Amino acid sequence: MIEFKHVSKEFVTNNGKVSAVSDLNLSVEDGNILGIVGYSGAGKSTLIRMLNGLETPTSGEVDVNGAKIASLTGKVLRKQRQKIGMIFQHFNLLWSRTVVENIMFPLEIAGLGKAERLAKAEELTTLVGLKGKENAYPSELSGGQKQRVGIARALANDPEILICDEATSALDPQTTDEILDLLLQINHKLNLTIVLITHEMHVVRKICDHVAVMENGKLVEDGLVLDVFKRPQQDVTKRFVNQEVTPAMHDTEIAVHELIEAYPQGLIVQLTFHSTQTQMPIISEMLRQIPEIDFNIVEGSIHQTQGGPIGTLYIQLTGPKESLDQAIPFLQKMKVETEVLHYGD
Amino acid sequence: MGTNTWASYFNFSAVNWVDFWANTWETISMTLISTIAVAILGILLGLILFETKQKTTGKIMIWSKVINWVVSALVNIFRSIPFIILIVLLLPFTKALVGSIIGPVAALPALIISAAPFYARMVELAFREIDYGVIEAAEAMGANKIQIIWKVLLRESLPALISGVTVTGITIIGYTAMAGTIGAGGLGNWAFIEGYGANNNTVTLVATVTIIIIVAIFQLIGDQSAKLIDKRNN
Structure with a gap:
């Protein structure tokens, strides 16, 4: 000690x-x-x-x-x-x-x-x-x-x-x-x-x-x-x-910025998965449960640590506002660290 | 006259070869004895110069500074005195120490006192060239001062120490010849008494060539052993 x-x-x-x-x-x-x-x-x-x-x-x-x-x-x-x-x-x-x-x-x-x-x-x-x-x-x-x-x-x-x-x-x-x-x-x-x-x-x-x-x-x-x-x-x-x-942080920022310009009403989130979450189909589960939602992957990566794997995923979600509003509570319920980078205007 | 001048350098029958060998031997022994003494003394002085410059704190720091200042001053003073003047200056000291001011032994104090400070600076420099990280690594392993000096400082700087001895030894060969002019014996003395005094140019030439050969052999041995020990790039 x-x-x-x-x-x-x-x-x-x-x-x-x-x-x-x-x-x-x-x-x-x-x-x-x-x-x-x-x-x-x-x-x-x-x-x-x-x-x-x-x-x-x-x-x-x-x-x-x-x-x-x-x-x-x-x-x-x-x-x-x-x-x-x-x-x-x-x-x-x-x-x-x-x-x-x-x-x-x-x-x-x-x-x-x-x-x-x-x-x-x-x-x-x-x-x-x-x-x-x-x-x-x-x-x-x-x-x-x-x-x-x-x-x-x-x-x-x-x-x-x-x-x-x-x-x-x-x-x-x-x-x-x-x-x-x-x-x-x-x-x-x-x-x-x-x-x-x-x-x-x-x-x-x-x-x-x-x-x-x-x-x-x-x-x-x-x-x-x-x-x-x-x-x-x-x-x-x-x-x-x-x-x-996110070694490609700078590139990601540019991509995110371009997406915001193209789809200003969309939702852009950074998701952090860890341990067994990295092996679960959380996104497809979300698509099944929330109607009329589409998603677009910006950037993703996974890293192994001594305490288990850590994954990050930048995604853009588009769809009706009431659907988008359900997305974040859903992700939080699945215990995925969620950070909203952009949401509508 | 031109032919005569040239011929005077090659009149080998006028050379006393018994004297030649005796004087050559005196030069070699004066050089070897003083080089060995200079190496030991120079390493000790170099070590003091190096160690007293290391960062310390408190009381030790003050003593370090004082010792460093004193040794540095002595080294610098003796390094700047021209050799021929140093011999004269040391005559009473030499007489008290070896009982005579004539002969090869009488030359030793002046040779050693003149060359040791020169070598001490080279030793200090050689130690300073050792990567400090290596010394720190030895400290981290629990090495004491003596172990660091023996196993790191001296061992790691050995090629530089040997090159330094070579350079110093060659300087000493030159000094022995100078010492010869005031009665120290050896090839310098022979060239001065026989060659200059008795106007025997052949003796002067033989003495010159012999000294060149001695220097070349010294250089060769020094360079080869330094190269053999140096494992940095081979």
């Missing part, structure tokens, strides 16, 4: 004090994957660096499985850090060492014997899918392979938690998905708690079960990924969710 309690961090710069994190409370249960999202400068990086004492809070408490990180120093802190794995955006491998030697590095630091180090490194090389690359140098590896080495290295000391600092931001989409699959696999296999920061909502949707949104050093929204995706409350969250759920 990880807990941030009233955590604040101020930096003293030439222009005075800057607050990177202010009075933040957040907790993560064992075995969960928490994604912290926010734009650059939101304080995410400072926050996760408090988990292994790379940053110390100005005030507040950081608790990782009972260890009060902020109060640890010297040898005790270094011992604690061995229980926390960390992977980085730019991998941060030692280029002078081969794959196996890089994976053995944290074990050397922990003071393990050579035979044990080799056995553990071999095991991890297989786990992250780098068998056959043991003696390659980082310069001979692709970005995805480098991050696999980074993951293996982070797992070497059997950590209690894994911190991912924009771990996929330097990778292409295909490789990002492969690395995310690997992280998910490790989470399931080792029941490892993972805290990651990212600015890509795609990462959150794909592997996180919880999400926390940060803005200007504050936690503005947090909860289950599915809930936050379904009902984003804050503007910044909506922007993040929209970037992911």
Whole structure:
């Protein structure tokens, strides 16, 4: 269990004090994957660096499985850090060492014997899918392979938690998905708690079960990924969710606008389906129950999240006013999130 | 006269080859001993310069700043003193330390004190070129300062450290020749006494060619070992 309690961090710069994190409370249960999202400068990086004492809070408490990180120093802190794995955006491998030697590095630091180090490194090389690359140098590896080495290295000391600092931001989409699959696999296999920061909502949707949104050093929204995706409350969250759920947002807006001009009396709604609703024939049910209604699909998409699928559909409904008036209550009765974008004049 | 001038460079019978070998050996040993000493001293100084520039807080920060300022000042001062003047300046110190101001051993203090600050700056630069993220990664794994210095700083910057030793060593070869003019021995001394003093041009030419060969060998060994160790792009 990880807990941030009233955590604040101020930096003293030439222009005075800057607050990177202010009075933040957040907790993560064992075995969960928490994604912290926010734009650059939101304080995410400072926050996760408090988990292994790379940053110390100005005030507040950081608790990782009972260890009060902020109060640890010297040898005790270094011992604690061995229980926390960390992977980085730019991998941060030692280029002078081969794959196996890089994976053995944290074990050397922990003071393990050579035979044990080799056995553990071999095991991890297989786990992250780098068998056959043991003696390659980082310069001979692709970005995805480098991050696999980074993951293996982070797992070497059997950590209690894994911190991912924009771990996929330097990778292409295909490789990002492969690395995310690997992280998910490790989470399931080792029941490892993972805290990651990212600015890509795609990462959150794909592997996180919880999400926390940060803005200007504050936690503005947090909860289950599915809930936050379904009902984003804050503007910044909506922007993040929209970037992911409707990547073609701009195109959709143009299409919607054109439809409104062509059929000003029509009804345009954005529907959000989740879980089993995505598999139900809700629209055709509506057409059967409400007479004289026609519909026109503007745009639709579906995404898989760790909490189940989320679908969005933009549709235009036309027909007599009394029919259109029944449509929205019907959709609400079916528990579909309905947002009216345009209705008549 | 023209023929005579040319011929004076190739009168090999006028060269005392026993002296040649003795002087060559003196140059090589002076260079090697001072290069090794400079490498050790330079790495230590470079490490101090690098570590005292790292961000810290509180009391440590003040001490860091003071140490950094003092070491920086010393390095800059000794780096700007022309070598030939430094030798003269250090004569009393040399005499107290090695008991003599003549011979190859007497040249060592000046050689080391002159070249170490030069190398220290190169070491500092080599450490600074290491991606800070790699050091942070080692810290995140629970590495202590000694482990970071041995396993990250020195290991990751080794090619740059070796290239630096090569450049410094070649500079030292030049310095040994200069030191020779005031009695330090070696090929510089030989060329000065025999070649210039006794007007034996052949000795001067032989000394010159030998130094060029020593430099070339030094460069070759340095470049090859740096290349062998560098795993960044191969």
